[in-house]
Amino acid sequence: xxxxxxxLRRIETSGGEVMKALHADxxxxxxxxxxxxxxxxxxxxxxxxRHNEMTVNVVVPVGHVRFVVLDGDEPDASATEYDLxxxxxxxxxxxxxxxxxxxxxGEEGGLVLNLSNIVHRPDEADGKELEEFTYDWNTPHGI
Amino acid sequence: xxxxxxxLRRIETSGGEVMKALHADxxxxxxxxxxxxxxxxxxxxxxxxRHNEMTVNVVVPVGHVRFVVLDGDEPDASATEYDLxxxxxxxxxxxxxxxxxxxxxGEEGGLVLNLSNIVHRPDEADGKELEEFTYDWNTPHGI
Numbered sequence: 001x002x003x004x005x006x007x008l009r010r011i012e013t014s015g016g017e018v019m020k021a022l023h024a025d026x027x028x029x030x031x032x033x034x035x036x037x038x039x040x041x042x043x044x045x046x047x048x049x050r051h052n053e054m055t056v057n058v059v060v061p062v063g064h065v066r067f068v069v070l071d072g073d074e075p076d077a078s079a080t081e082y083d084l085x086x087x088x089x090x091x092x093x094x095x096x097x098x099x100x101x102x103x104x105x106g107e108e109g110g111l112v113l114n115l116s117n118i119v120h121r122p123d124e125a126d127g128k129e130l131e132e133f134t135y136d137w138n139t140p141h142g143i
Numbered sequence: 144x145x146x147x148x149x150x151l152r153r154i155e156t157s158g159g160e161v162m163k164a165l166h167a168d169x170x171x172x173x174x175x176x177x178x179x180x181x182x183x184x185x186x187x188x189x190x191x192x193r194h195n196e197m198t199v200n201v202v203v204p205v206g207h208v209r210f211v212v213l214d215g216d217e218p219d220a221s222a223t224e225y226d227l228x229x230x231x232x233x234x235x236x237x238x239x240x241x242x243x244x245x246x247x248x249g250e251e252g253g254l255v256l257n258l259s260n261i262v263h264r265p266d267e268a269d270g271k272e273l274e275e276f277t278y279d280w281n282t283p284h285g286i
Contacts, residue, residue: 015189016182016252023177023262032175034166035258037204039159046158061180061254062205105159111204113256115178119166 001027003069003099005082007091008059019090021059022115028094030055033118040065040105040112045137047102048128055117056095060084063110067093068135070100079135085110100128104137144170146212146242148225150234151202162233164202165258171237173198176261183208183248183255188280190245191271198260199238203227206253210236211278213243222278228253243271247280 006028011018022029033054040046040063047068058067064085070077077100082093085106095101103112118124130137149171154161165172176197183189183206190211201210207228213220220243225236228249238244246255261267273280 013181015187016184016248019180019182021178021180021256022175024175025262029175032165032167032172032258035164035178035256037162037164037202038156039162041159044158059180061256109159111254113164113178113204115175119168 030117042109057115064106065110173260207249208253
């Protein structure tokens with residue numbers, strides 16, 4: 001299955017909401033190697049990265065983070081934008097190994113949880129500078 | 144091992160901090176059944192609960208949540224308090240099955256991630272009303 005977004009449930013309870021992230025019986029579960037959070041500062045842009053072994057399963061429970069997933073490695077690869085956050089789309093973005101992606105924090109920044117199938121290892125990831133792809137992070141829509 | 148707290152690393156990176164939660168090669172990893180968030184509203188108290196199958200692995204990446212873990216099921220069971228949050232203790236609290244616990248949100252509330260070894264099932268948990276244990280949530284230390 002290509003990289004994709006899965007809407008997740010938010011359940012009101014007394015005392016605060018429960019927000020689902022991942023069930024082990026879902027097709028998007030590839031095993032857990034490591035769970036970690038990344039804070040994304042307001043307006044900061046991180047990219048590009050391509051994991052060769054990691055399947056990324058990210059959820060944004062706080063704030064707003066735009067993920068941009070590219071469909072190839074040509075400089076003008078077409079991009080799909082996923083605006084994630086409880087007040088945008090609450091859900092999980094699954095990014096397959098071999099896929100270039102980047103992300104940026106909205107005005108208030110955001111918090112990302114990655115439920116990765118492997119323990120983080122720098123040697124299984126490739127990086128490119130932002131300008132190596134033509135995607136314009138300063139989109140007229142803003143984030 | 145009894146229920147316990149494990150300090151976790153926070154790593155500054157450009158664009159925002161990385162905050163560890165759980166590695167699958169740690170002794171505290173009992174498999175992943177489900178990952179979910181609970182928002183804890185300011186001042187709200189939730190308790191008491193005892194899971195019979197679930198090992199709870201909780202991390203508080205935002206705000207401040209006090210977990211209270213009891214050492215028995217007598218009304219005056221002694222309590223251990225864990226004040227969790229990035230500005231308090233950043234780490235993971237592991238609560239074994241068979242253990243009564245409750246939690247409360249600090250002034251600004253908080254967000255809890257539970258990396259549970261099973262999928263949530265109401266039938267594997269017992270509940271008691273707050274007054275069934277003598278622990279005083281209105282501690283003079285406040286939260």
